[in-house]
Amino acid sequence: MDAMYEVFGWIGSILIVMSLMQARMLVFRWMNLIGSLIATGYNLIYGIWPYVAMNVAIVVINAYWLNRLYKEARDPHVYQVLPMPADGRFLQHVLHVYQEDIARFAPAFTVDPAAGTTRHSFMVVRGDEAVGVVAVREAGDGVGEVELDWVKPRFRNFTPGQFVYQDSRALHDAGFRQLRLTPHEMTDREYLRKAGFRTERTEWVRDLTA
Structure with missing residues (x-):
């Protein structure tokens, strides 16, 4: 015993x-x-x-x-969404510090947008701490291609990226009416469903309400 x-x-x-x-x-x-x-x-x-x-x-x-x-975890007063210029120094700093972790979840993402494209970046913050980043490229006619949806490891269980899609007007104010995302092997499909995305052929799509 x-x-x-x-x-x-x-x-x-x-x-x-x-x-x-x-x-x-x-x-x-x-x-x-x-x-x-x-x-x-x-x-x-x-x-x-x-x-x-x-x-x-x-x-x-x-x-x-x-x-x-x-x-x-679901309190919009705790997690805030801040639109950031794609070349903003603090955003660039965060992306460079976590570039190896980001590459696991978005291997095609590059810190500098491709020539001739317009990228909108949204940083999720908790108080004064950066928690995650969502980057959306303009595809025309109000459609945005999600290039990055990344969260710091310590906050990953809480999926704060949802605040960009659901609880913030940041995407609508940036002129987007629909988001499209092409998943890869590290993409969390269940997270996308909870964030309001639906499958459409090989893409995940989310319509944005006014």
């Missing part, structure tokens, strides 16, 4: 350590919460009360932040 409890305790410890290696906030909080719950049970069994108290406190802290993160 003691051996089983030891395995139980090790699982909790491993989860806590692994949680500290996670870039995504949501994954970190959930792994840390589960690991702390297991550690609480393990220390209760052996009556190690200081560690019981510590892990209970960690569980409560994680539960608080998970509740807050889920509430904020």
Whole structure:
């Protein structure tokens, strides 16, 4: 029986350590919460009360932040959409810093727009922190081709790009009435559905309301 409890305790410890290696906030909080719950049970069994108290406190802290993160995930007052010039220095800085991660999700995307094209860039921010970028190229007649829809790893579980498509007038104000997107192997189809896109032949399409 003691051996089983030891395995139980090790699982909790491993989860806590692994949680500290996670870039995504949501994954970190959930792994840390589960690991702390297991550690609480393990220390209760052996009556190690200081560690019981510590892990209970960690569980409560994680539960608080998970509740807050889920509430904020769809709050347009938390996430704002800022239209940015394609050659803006801060936008360029963000794109260069995360260029390797961006290349995984949009391998055809280049920081500088192709000659003769017009690109509109929209940065999603949380407070004073840049969270993600959506870049749309004018294709004519109010149609926009989504060249980039990228989010920082730590915010990726919350898909804040939805605010560009659903809760912001930024795209409409830029003159777009419809968006088109050609997916690739890293494209999250379920995210596109939730963002209001539909399939049309080989593309995903979203009509924008006034």
